[in-house]
Amino acid sequence: MLHNRCDVHTHTVYSRHAYSTVRENVLAAREAGLELLGVTDHFSDMLFPNTDPLHADMRDYQHFINMGIWPRTWEGVRLLHGMEADIRSLDGRLFGQDIPVTEDITGVPLPAPATLYERALRGCDYVIASVHYKLFADGATILDTTQMYLGALSQPKVLVLGHTGRAGVPFDVREVVGEAARRHKLIEINEHSLETRRREGRTWESCRAIAEACAELGCQVAVNTDAHIACSVGHAPLALGMLDEIGFPQELVATRSAEAFLAAMAAVGLDVPEL
Numbered sequence: 001m002l003h004n005r006c007d008v009h010t011h012t013v014y015s016r017h018a019y020s021t022v023r024e025n026v027l028a029a030r031e032a033g034l035e036l037l038g039v040t041d042h043f044s045d046m047l048f049p050n051t052d053p054l055h056a057d058m059r060d061y062q063h064f065i066n067m068g069i070w071p072r073t074w075e076g077v078r079l080l081h082g083m084e085a086d087i088r089s090l091d092g093r094l095f096g097q098d099i100p101v102t103e104d105i106t107g108v109p110l111p112a113p114a115t116l117y118e119r120a121l122r123g124c125d126y127v128i129a130s131v132h133y134k135l136f137a138d139g140a141t142i143l144d145t146t147q148m149y150l151g152a153l154s155q156p157k158v159l160v161l162g163h164t165g166r167a168g169v170p171f172d173v174r175e176v177v178g179e180a181a182r183r184h185k186l187i188e189i190n191e192h193s194l195e196t197r198r199r200e201g202r203t204w205e206s207c208r209a210i211a212e213a214c215a216e217l218g219c220q221v222a223v224n225t226d227a228h229i230a231c232s233v234g235h236a237p238l239a240l241g242m243l244d245e246i247g248f249p250q251e252l253v254a255t256r257s258a259e260a261f262l263a264a265m266a267a268v269g270l271d272v273p274e275l
Contacts (some may be wrong), residue, residue, distance in 0.1 A: 002223075002243055006255035007234050008038030008080060009128055009162065009188065009224035014063045015042045020230035022070065028227075029077045032234025035258035036275075039067075040082035040128050043120060044095050056099045056116040064120035065105060078258055078275040083120065084128045084162055089136060090144050092151020094129060094158075096120060121157060126270055128188065129155065130162030137169050146172040150179055159268060160186045160222050165207035166193040173213050181219035184267040186254050189243065191236035192226035204242075212246055220254040220264060 010025055011018035020028070022039055029037040041063060045051070048060045058065070067081040086095040096117030103109055121127070129152040131137075137145055149171055152158055161180065164171070164187065180187055189211055193203055214221050223240060227233045243253070250256060254264040262272050 002240050002248065002250055002253055003256045004223045004236060004240055004253065005034055005257050006036040006038070006222075006261045007032075007034055007225050007227065007236075008036065008082065008126075008222055008255060008261060009040050009084065009160070009190070010037065010227045010233055011041055011084075012039060015228070016047060018228040023074075024230040025227070025233050026074045026077050026079065028230040028233040030075045034077060034234045036078045036080065036261055037233070038080040038082045038126070040084045042086075043083040043117075044086040044132060045088075046132065051099065053099055056096070056101050058101050058103065058105045058116075058119060061116065061120050062105045064123050067123040072273055072275050080125045080273070081123055082126050082128065083124050084130055085117070085158075086133060087129050087131050087148060087152050088133070090140055090148045090151075092129075092148050092154065094127075094152070094155065124157065125273060126159040126265060127155070127157045128160040128162040129153075129158045131164075131167035131169050134167060134169050140169075142170060142172055145169050146175050149176045153179055153183055153185055157270065158185070159265060159270060160188050162188050163190040163193050163226065164188070165210050166190065166203045173210055174217065177210065177213040177219045178217050181214075181217050184220075184264070186220050186222045186264060187214050189221050189223045189239045190226050191224065191239045192228075192232075194238040194242065208242055208246065211243055211248060214252065215246060215248050218252065220252050221248075222261070223253060223255050
């Protein structure tokens with residue numbers, strides 16, 4: 001069995017449809033023997049669906065602003081601050097990049113114009129870019145959807161493409177995986193995608209094909225749970241079993257250790273916090 005000592009895609013109660021606190025996830029990570037935990041709550045229309053596209057209230061998103069108060073090492077587990085940001089257009093733009101904010105969380109006018117994404121991103125070490133709302137891609141060609149993922153990969157703080165195998169948006173796997181490898185970015189192998197879909201189903205086939213392309217093209221992967229409750233943190237037997245079946249190389253699993261994941265962050269020019 002491949003080793004996996006990090007879980008860098010997890011959710012807390014802030015995501016609204018998740019059920020555990022940061023501390024509960026930290027304790028679960030310790031129990032699972034993890035070295036590194038990444039908290040990546042949703043940054044998405046699903047949080048506050050009535051957000052005005054012409055103006056956002058930062059008080060709704062202050063979770064991301066204040067992550068700096070978390071201990072970097074908590075209960076023996078190293079802790080990273082992240083977000084799972086929705087891809088919202090065929091050019092790979094992310095939620096909040098077109099939504100201006102004019103005031104801080106206390107209502108004081110900001111000294112300079114900023115977008116919701118820019119303000120929330122300041123507290124984040126890295127971003128997972130994922131598709132949840134796919135209506136914008138209806139009628140799009142494979143060329144269009146491939147460009148969507150390439151555009152997301154080009155975003156500076158995007159380190160991981162999230163659950164591409166279950167997003168329901170077909171794309172040119174080899175082109176996207178090849179570009180991720182060229183940029184030293186990561187493709188996620190997502191446990192939640194596999195546990196909620198039948199093994200013989202399309203999602204399994206898609207995830208396996210993506211993993212095979214990563215192995216062939218030398219692209220690193222992040223094996224994550226996408227946990228929405230603490231008891232799921234650190235447990236990815238289906239994802240690891242699938243990778244074992246195809247003989248996936250251990251050295252391409254960026255989540256095999258804390259050091260390997262932090263090295264992956266450094267390779268794309270992200271600031272690596274002292275943990």
